[in-house]
Amino acid sequence: MSLFTRSSPSPDTDETDETDETDETDEASESSAVDPSSAEDPSVSDTPVEDTPARTGEPVRRWRRYRTAFRTEYPVAARVLSWSVTALAAALVFFALLMPGKAEFFEARQFLRIPVEPILAAALLMVLPRRPRLAAAVVIGVGLAALVVVKALDIGFNQFLGRGFNVVLDWGLLDDAESYVQDTFGSTGALAAVIGLVALVLLLFVVMSLAVVRLANLLVRDRDRATKGTIVAGTVWITCAALGLTPIQNTAVASRNTIGFVQDRWGRVQETLRDEAAFAKEAKKDKFADVPADRLLTGLRGKDMMITFIESYGRAALEDPAIAPGVNAALDEEGEALGKAGFAARSGWLTSATYGGSSWLGHSTFLTGLWIDNQSRYRTVTAGERLTLPGAFGKTGAWRTVGIVPGVQKNWPEGDFYGLDKVYDSRDLGYQGPKFSWSTMPDQYALTAFERLEAAKKGDKPLMSEIILTSSHQPWAPLPTMVGWDEVGDGSVYQDIEKAGKDPADVFTDPVKVKEEYGKSVQYSLHSLLQYVEKYGDENTVLVFLGDHQPMASVSGNGADHDVPVTIVAHDPEVLDRIDDWGWSDGLRPGDDAPVWRMDSFRDRFLTAYGEEPNVAASPAP
Numbered sequence: 001m002s003l004f005t006r007s008s009p010s011p012d013t014d015e016t017d018e019t020d021e022t023d024e025t026d027e028a029s030e031s032s033a034v035d036p037s038s039a040e041d042p043s044v045s046d047t048p049v050e051d052t053p054a055r056t057g058e059p060v061r062r063w064r065r066y067r068t069a070f071r072t073e074y075p076v077a078a079r080v081l082s083w084s085v086t087a088l089a090a091a092l093v094f095f096a097l098l099m100p101g102k103a104e105f106f107e108a109r110q111f112l113r114i115p116v117e118p119i120l121a122a123a124l125l126m127v128l129p130r131r132p133r134l135a136a137a138v139v140i141g142v143g144l145a146a147l148v149v150v151k152a153l154d155i156g157f158n159q160f161l162g163r164g165f166n167v168v169l170d171w172g173l174l175d176d177a178e179s180y181v182q183d184t185f186g187s188t189g190a191l192a193a194v195i196g197l198v199a200l201v202l203l204l205f206v207v208m209s210l211a212v213v214r215l216a217n218l219l220v221r222d223r224d225r226a227t228k229g230t231i232v233a234g235t236v237w238i239t240c241a242a243l244g245l246t247p248i249q250n251t252a253v254a255s256r257n258t259i260g261f262v263q264d265r266w267g268r269v270q271e272t273l274r275d276e277a278a279f280a281k282e283a284k285k286d287k288f289a290d291v292p293a294d295r296l297l298t299g300l301r302g303k304d305m306m307i308t309f310i311e312s313y314g315r316a317a318l319e320d321p322a323i324a325p326g327v328n329a330a331l332d333e334e335g336e337a338l339g340k341a342g343f344a345a346r347s348g349w350l351t352s353a354t355y356g357g358s359s360w361l362g363h364s365t366f367l368t369g370l371w372i373d374n375q376s377r378y379r380t381v382t383a384g385e386r387l388t389l390p391g392a393f394g395k396t397g398a399w400r401t402v403g404i405v406p407g408v409q410k411n412w413p414e415g416d417f418y419g420l421d422k423v424y425d426s427r428d429l430g431y432q433g434p435k436f437s438w439s440t441m442p443d444q445y446a447l448t449a450f451e452r453l454e455a456a457k458k459g460d461k462p463l464m465s466e467i468i469l470t471s472s473h474q475p476w477a478p479l480p481t482m483v484g485w486d487e488v489g490d491g492s493v494y495q496d497i498e499k500a501g502k503d504p505a506d507v508f509t510d511p512v513k514v515k516e517e518y519g520k521s522v523q524y525s526l527h528s529l530l531q532y533v534e535k536y537g538d539e540n541t542v543l544v545f546l547g548d549h550q551p552m553a554s555v556s557g558n559g560a561d562h563d564v565p566v567t568i569v570a571h572d573p574e575v576l577d578r579i580d581d582w583g584w585s586d587g588l589r590p591g592d593d594a595p596v597w598r599m600d601s602f603r604d605r606f607l608t609a610y611g612e613e614p615n616v617a618a619s620p621a622p
Contacts, residue, residue, distance in 0.1 A: 086218060089211035093118060096144040096208065097258050101154035101164060104558060109248040113255040114237050122230045125216045126223060137216040141209030147258065148208070149201060150265070160356045160552045166272065166374065167265060276376050283370055283381050287614050288607055293396045299578050299610035301398055303570075304455070305464040306533075306543045307389060309363055310525045311472045312518070313547030315349070315563040316556035318589060322512075323519035323555075330523040331588040334530035338569065338588075341534050343541075346576055346584040347567040349596040352549040355562050359407075360414075362548035362564075362599065363468070367418060369603030382417045389603055391419025393464035402454050404429070404467040406446045407439070420466065424453060433491030434498040439470040441491060442480035443528040446470075448488045451536055462540065469529065472521035474552060476514065477507035479521050482528065485535060511554060518555050530588075533569060543569040544606075565590055566602070578609045 071078040097115040100106060121140055125133050153165035219226040241254035288296075317327045335345065353373040354361040364372045364381060367388040372378050393399040401421045405412060408425040415423035426440040429449040436442060446469065454463060471480055478501020480494055487493055507513045533543055547564030550556045567588055570576055582605070585591035597605070 086214060089214045092208060092211045093144060093215065096148050098255065099148060099151050101151045101261075102158050103155050109251045112248060113251065113253055113257075114233070114240060115255045115257060116237050116241075117256070117258045119230060119234045119237060122219055122226065123234075126219050126226060126230070133216055133220070134213060137213040138209045141212035142205055144212065145201075145205040145208040147261070148204060151261075159554065163355070167269060272374070272376065275374075276380065279370075279377050280380050280384075283384060283386060286369075286387055288369075288387050288392070288604065291607075291612070291614050295612040296392050296396050296607065297398075297611050300542060300575070301396075302462055303540050303542045303572070303575070304462045304538075305393065305399070306467060306541070306545075307367075307465070308467040308469060308529055308543065308545040309359070309366075309548045310469050310522070310529070310545060311359060311548060312474065312551040313472060313522055313525070313564060314352075314550030314556060315561060315565070316550055317519065317522045317547075318565060320515070320556070322515045323522075326519045327522050327526070328589060330526045334526060334534070335588045337534050338530060341537070341571075342539070343533065343537070343569055343571050344573065344576055344586075345567050345569045345588050346579060346582070346586060347565060347588055347590040348582065348584040348594045349563045349590050350546060350566045350599040350602060351596060352547070352562045352564050352599050354549045355560075356549060356552040356556075357474075359468075359548040365599045366546070366548075366602055367466075369600055371598065371600045382414050386417075388418045389606065390464060390466050392607060394419040394421065398461060399464040400454075400459060400461045401464045402450075402466075404446055404450045404465060406431075406441050407468060407470045407473070409440065418466065422454075424449070429453070431491040433494035436471065436478055436480055436494075436498055436501070437475055437504050438473045441470075442494060443469040443471040443525050444480070444482060444485075444532075445488055445491050445494070447528055447532045448485065451532070455536065469525050471528070472518070472525045474518075475504040475508040476517040476521045477502040477504040479517060479524060482524065482531075485531075515555055518551055530569075537571065539571045541569075541571055542575055543567075545569070563596060564599075582609075 094111070094115065097117055098111050098113060100110055125136060128136055150165060150167065157163055157165045237254050240252075245253045247253065316323060318324050318331075338345070350366070352362045353365040353371055358375075361372050361374070361378060364370075364378055367390065368381055368386050370377070370381055370386070372381060387395070390401045390403070394401045401419060403415055403418065403420040403423040405415075405423060406426050406429060408423075409427070410425075412423060412425060429441065429446060431441040431445055431449070433441065433445065446467070450465065450467060454465065478498050481497055483493055483497075502513075502517065507517045529543075529545060533541060537543075544566070546566035549564060550560055550562055553560065567590075568576065568579065568584075569588075583593075583595050585594045
């Protein structure tokens, strides 16, 4: 039944006629929050309100008769139920107002504060006429439900991506989240999760609106007491705020959390919109755009160049005590083998533009020389023209450029933007084995497919390849294992390995196992890549490999930096001689004194080291 069917002679009638108890009781029953006795209060008459056909239908009259009968037969139970529902409505409202946006802040002290927002809302609702009051209550309830949804998204984004939810840019990432859940828990589990989540959100909006309506009706049933209570609460809040009282672990008693939250989000929206315009101008400035082709990458002519991203390969992999021993041992083992094969390496650190996910932001930052830390910037740059690292190789006309992107399962127009002559996605690599959770195929297979389809053909031009390895993508279960390179075949060999692997749900929710399996996944990716270079590389092979971002917070830790290792491996010593002034560490592991650069600075440094620096002013840093 509509909340707005009751007529009123004038806007002032509801404010002055406070003695019409029967009318107020009828109002409360029409807009009660949850249960059949929701309008009950010891101060309210038990006299039933007479129904009229113009106002109600038979189902409503029947409902009221049941309610009246229950109230008459069980008065104590009716009052207890009414008070309980009112208390629940108040608890829901206060939870929404005080709910933090990070999981680690869910502590009792966060909920032992006095929010100013319900004091202001109570003052507003009490002075409004009935219909505007009900409308305002519903709007407030919807706003509180939306607040809970955004804060819940904040919790998820902080946990996975190390940042809050951007209400302008991040809605599209929910599709990726659904796909990830499907890969982790199966299509049935993902469907159930989506349906359950949608139902829960809709229920939240309904229940929160009804809760505020119920509390609003409670206020007007006894305006004198409600007014006095609001004044007292406001006085207490002002006093606590003025004195700066923080009795529990430096947590302020007087809270304006929701007002601050809304102001912050509005500020972020404005900043995002300003950033879009500013970045569009910035992306057009490129000091290498007009460098002649014959002056680009002259120090790498004749070399087969591999630029390889290892998923979630971050600083935590080399420094976390629970992860680093295995990863460092793998690097040391492969470093020794590469050394025997005549290769050498230099390593440093890059600060990624993303964290925990959104790998494409890290890829594009590294390859374009622009700081691309959100989806808007990514769309802007990929919709325009920019000299990328693969594009620079292609521009010279001296290389064939290809992309190996096994994580891509549909058309990928960005391949043209990056300047790749040929892109091989998951559909093009001939894989006949099982998926390993999110990863469509093991890294070792992707590399053998690259060798078969491109590297082994030895055309009239050397090869420049961008390769994205995915086996170290969360949830890190089940994991592939190394097999003989001549046993990889079409990937069928991985059937039994996948079946013997661990359940992703068991690993992902266990704080100890998730680190162990993450470390094993990185070890596998490193073994696959570096053994490939050892087996198939020659004196003209040059490899740049790096992580795209740190793993999620449950692995790298809350507040972890965004640093990832980056390494250049080459057989020709002149290749590494060109970067002597970079200060990078010898070997596959960056040392404590290795420099840390922003990831967007790499393109220009690389093009300068292996070509000629243009005689124009540098483009401004974002």
